[in-house]
Amino acid sequence: MKLIKKNNNFYVSNGYWQTEHDPSQGGCITSIKIFNGTNKNILAAPIRSYISKYSETEWTYPDFRDDLDTNASIRIIKNNEIIKIKTRSRLTDTAREQLPAELITVYEYHFAYIKIFRTFKCKEKIADINQVGAGTIETIPELNCWTARHSAAEENNESAENFEHIVNIPSPKWGKIDNTISPAFISWHPALHLCIFNNGIEGIETFPDSNIKEWEEQIVSANNGRCARFAVNKRFNPDRSVIFCEPYFGIWEKPVTLHGEYSFVSYIGLPNIRKNGPDKKFIWINTVLRIRKENRWTGESEIKEMSDNGIQLLIHHHDTPKGHGLWPDGSFFWPDGKFPPYEKTELLNMKKTIKLAHKYRMKIIPYFNPRVLHAAAKEYKKNINNWSRIFGADKNPHYYYDESGGSYGAMACIESGFSDFLKTYIKKIIKTYNFDGAYFDGPTPAWCGNTKHAEHPHTSTDGMIDLIEYTRKLVGDNGIIVAHQTMSPLIAIENLVNISVIMENVNGFPIFYKGVPELDCFTMHCSFVNVTHKAVCGYTAIPGKCPENEIKKLVARCIVKGLSFKGKSYDPFKDYEYWKHLSRYLKKLDLSGYRFxxxxxxxxxxxxxxxxxxxxxxxxxxxxxxxxxxxxxxxxxxxxxxxxxxxxxxxxxxxxxxxxxxxxxxxxxxxxxxxxxxxxxxxxx
Ligand SMILES: [Zn+2]
Missing domain, CATH: 2.60.40 (Immunoglobulin-like)
Structure with a gap:
């Protein structure tokens, strides 16, 4: 990270983008340039916070803003790997009137995201307030696509398919921002994610931290179930795209009086776009456990053949506990959290496979699910009640995904002691067996009501980002991290991983379930903000009997979209035949020097x-x-x-x-x- 001061303004850059803080505009972020996007300022206004007063006759948005303070203070409180900037501003209106209120903002710049701590200090009582904004973002209209996720508290949270019901995680929605004033997306509770982007070029995301109680109930208790406003909207004169982050939005409610301190923490994610776009190294993936009754471990001749065919990355997927789907009955199942994962013979087989992968210059990574802990893990018995993720009416642990047995384990929440356990476990597995990185299944922020983790219901946002950041440090720049993101795109996580696996359930539905989509009908997540290579989890496109034409169609369409495959069809032997000639040919080229x-x-x-x-x-x-x-x-x-x-x-x-x-x-x-x-x-x- 680099910080420079020029004239009175401060500029922060991580080498991929640059932000600008202007003390004559409240110390706010007044411009953002993403170098390998358009390299133009994507903001149409400073990223601002405000307190608006109620008016019987008119509603002007917004009234008293931080960016109208022409004399804010900016102080650098840390300047190394993480840069911390503290600003202090007075909330001011266009007539230069000021509220008896100050806004203290600390911007914590990490390589992959910016974490922002805002505190409104209202020294006196301020009455008749109907709107409070904390980090509303307005961008140029070229950012005309959006993706967002509701809060799990949302009543109208329609689910994409059964999987989400089981794990109780709202699915991401995607769309184009049209030319109307009606919101493209609106949530009356703290949304899990909000992002606007120019598809395949650049974008910006924001979302609250894990402590959603602050966002939801700090100003008023959740009366009528609607107190906040998190929305994506088009605005006119001039044209712009807006993400509203408002912990209080009361224009239909009674105005409130503010007095004392109110704190809100949120994130901003900006894409770390490389000069040539997503890194196309290590994009050809295969699994080492094969679906067959005999010799289920991949032997030397197969590994050599895979290497010759250009496969660069092997995943030791943990497969399923009890012969689910096409997988043979469970002896290869790696229960999440168990150490060592296998008994002696299988452990030797695993070590042999890792050695062979390295012999043929391939990377090999194990599977982790940061949402579950299996009963076979030593720590399960002692900790599961403390660590479990609770949702719905139930106060007992939920099992994923079979309550009656054959389970992957109990759902655990990373905002608990489970986080430290997981970090130690991941380190132990990678270092003990000489793996090259990690595969994370669904590193997805979700809602949790277990009050053993925090006084209030919360989300797992902070913990998930922290886990991926920790793992990147652990495996270094040459390590490989794959995030199976189907459940939620998050730029902050995509910036830290090599491959994002997409389209299994959520943004595969309903497209994938009807077969291989037309070229223009794949999810926008394929190109999104142009970071991280994408691999489709395509078996949901290929119905059970695996018609060859559907596999060929998937391969042909994915290849011109620049997508590779993970979990292609229910018959990985068959589909491998259709794409191995491509990986074999492309293997000859050092694709890191090419633009796709x-x-x-x-x-x-x-x-x-x-x-x-x-x-x-x-x-x-x-x-x-x-x-x-x-x-x-x-x-x-x-x-x-x-x-x-x-x-x-x-x-x-x-x-x-x-x-x-x-x-x-x-x-x-x-x-x-x-x-x-x-x-x-x-x-x-
Ligand atoms: Zn929790």
Whole structure:
């Protein structure tokens, strides 16, 4: 992290983005530039806080604001790996009137997020207040997409599918901000997540810390079940996209009187976008336990073959406790929290597999579920009542996901002693067995009502972010972290991981459950804010009998979107056959030097609308990927590359197809033929 002072303003940068604090505008963040996004200020106004007074005749938003104080103080209280900036401002209106109130804000800058502590100090009684904002964000209108998650307290929290009912976690919603004044998203309780973004380019997120009680009930007790406002809205004159963060929104309620101190903690996440977009190293994943009755551990010949085929990362997935789905009955199940995970023979098999992975220059990581603790773990008996995550009417631990047996374990809350246990456990597993990192299933902030963890119901937001941050430090920059994020996109977490697994349940539904979607109908999470490589958990797209055409269709469509696969279909042997030639070919290239452009950028132009393409380009060459997104063979179509937008171009280029003779690139088009759902790769130099 770097802090510089220029004129009177302070600038903070982590090398991927820069914020600016201006003392003549309340010390607020007045500009944000994301270097490898558009590198333009994405804010339309300072990120501001306010107290608004009730008026019988008009409602002006907002009344007394921190950003209208032209003489705020800014003090640096820490300047090293984490930068801390403290600002002090008076709440001021446009006529320069001031309330007898101060706002103290501490901005804690981490590499992956900014944590912000705000305290309103009302020295005297301030009556007739109908609105309090703490960190409302207004951006330029180009950020026209949104994703958000309701509070678990929300009554209208419709669930995407059964899985969420079991774990009681609200699903993320996604959408475009349209040109109306009605909110794109609104929650009357502290939302779990709010984000606005320019799809595939850049964005900004904010969300309350774990202590949602502060947000929900500090100003008024939760009367009528609606006291706060967390919303995504379009605003006009000038056009802008807004995230409202208001711990009190009472324009339909009785005005309140403020007196004393009110504190609110929230986060801001900004994408750490690399120059060439998401890192395409280690994107080809496979699991080491195979679905078969005999020799379930992957042997040397298979591991060597996977390495030859370009697989770079192996996941030792813990599989299921009791022959669930296609998995054979449980002897390989790794109960979460158990050490050692297996008895002697299987432990030896695991150690052998890890050695083999390293011998063939692959990374290998174990599976962790930061939401459950299995009864087979030594700490279970003593701690489960203290650590369990409680929700709904029940006061007993919930089991995931079979209450009657065959369970993954009891649901635990990371805002308890479970956090320290988990950190020690993860470190012990990685160091003892020489794993290269960690796979986290659902590192997802959720609601918990266990008052042994905090005086009040809370969320697991702080704990989840802290866990991923801890693991990144533990495994270093070369370690591999995979986050199965299906349950919630979070930029703060995506900034810390190598791969985000998407589309299993939540944002796969209802799209995936109906088969492989059309190219334009995949979730916006595929490109989102252009950090972290995405891998689809695609089996929910492939119905049980595993029709080959559906697998081929999934592979062809994902490859032009730049997605790789994790959990492809119910028959991983079958689908591996369809994509291994791609990973085998791409393995030859150091993709870290390339920039990837998906099919939507239209850098490959084809005369047949069913054939589309994506490309990797660097200063040295172009790798063109052509896919037939339909089942029928396409003959005699013409394609070429929009060279104007390529980093690499020269007079006479040669096209090297994968399995035939090289030929000269023709700018007016190359005639080609492609089979149903076939993917073709051309190296062009
Ligand atoms: Zn809890």
């Amino acid at each position: 452009e998906d099919h939507s950028k239209k850098m490959i132009v084809s005369s047949n609308p069913a054939v589309c393409g994506a490309l990797f380009h660097s200063a040295d060459s172009i790798v063109a990927i052509l896919a037939n997104t339909e089942s029928a063979k396409k003959e005699n179509f013409i394609w070429n590359i929009d060279l104007k937008r390529c980093i690499y171009k020269k007079e006479n280029m040669t096209v090297y197809p994968k399995d035939r003779d090289a030929f000269c690139y023709k700018e007016d088009g190359i005639e080609d033929t492609i089979g149903g759902f076939e993917v073709k790769i051309y190296d062009i130099r």
